[in-house]
Amino acid sequence: MTDTNGTSAPETPAAPPQVRMQALAQYVRDLSFENMVAQKGIGGTDVQPDIQVQVSLDGRKRQQPSQYEVIVKFKVTSKNKNGGETLFLLELEYGGLFLIEGVAEDQIHPFLLIECPRLLFPFIRRIISDVTRDGGFPALNVDNVDFLALYRAELQRRAEAQKAQTLVS
Template sequence: MAEENGGAPQIKMSVLAQFVRDMSFENMVAQKGLTASDVQPDIQVQVSLDARKRAQDFQFDIVTKFKVTSKNKVNGEMLFLLEVDYGGIFHVEGVPEEQLHPFLMIECPRLLFPFVRRIISDVTRDGGFPPLNIDTVDFLALYRQEIARRAQAAPAVAN
């Protein structure tokens, strides 16, 4: 798979499918009989990732998991909770083995992000709140944080 440009591998990647694996939205404001205008939201977004090899050669399942919580700044009560697991099936060839894990955990979620962002915006709007356009996720920083967390946890397990 070497190219004429000095033998660099030719990376081939394609998205074979995208899908919502799981989603939940709970609107506590409506359940309590309030309106969204009665509150001052404090929104937190948690992101996690999962990657698995599929039975077919060069195919991988990548799932981005978003947990969005909104609490009232005034009293800390929950306003809404949105959880969405958004997946993609990717065909990836030509990535060296030692670079495959970071590639799957950084590049693949980066391609999925605009789609899950739109879903989050639509669900919050349809749920009675202003549409939530979450900030772009830095998947490289997220990957580095996870590697650092695992490195710190490893010595604790060894002891």
């Protein structure tokens, strides 16, 4: 490259590509809520709910260039601490379609399973809150989910499973 005086100008390193993430669509893929209190007549004054939340993630490339689908699955179970009866069961699969550009191929998997669910989570929280309230229970505001820790735990689980499989072979 030359400047206006005809001398060589120092080369500037190329800037890394700008990461672009755009949510193209969000949707409820599956939703189920079972109110066991109403169905089975569980009652009494000694109800102390114990809430358990399980989260799983799935992400995959779509046929369109730079488009990905991420599904976040929540399973929320409320049981009575006194007796163990199930009070309600909520299962939600919430999906998002994303346009993602500028992310290195070796980083797309963690990006899909960490950053995309972070974007979807406030909407998931609202749906869970609304459904539990509309289902006859106090609105459940799910605690924040650390998707990075969830991703790391899944990587560790897979590594241990692979190690166990290697030992068996």
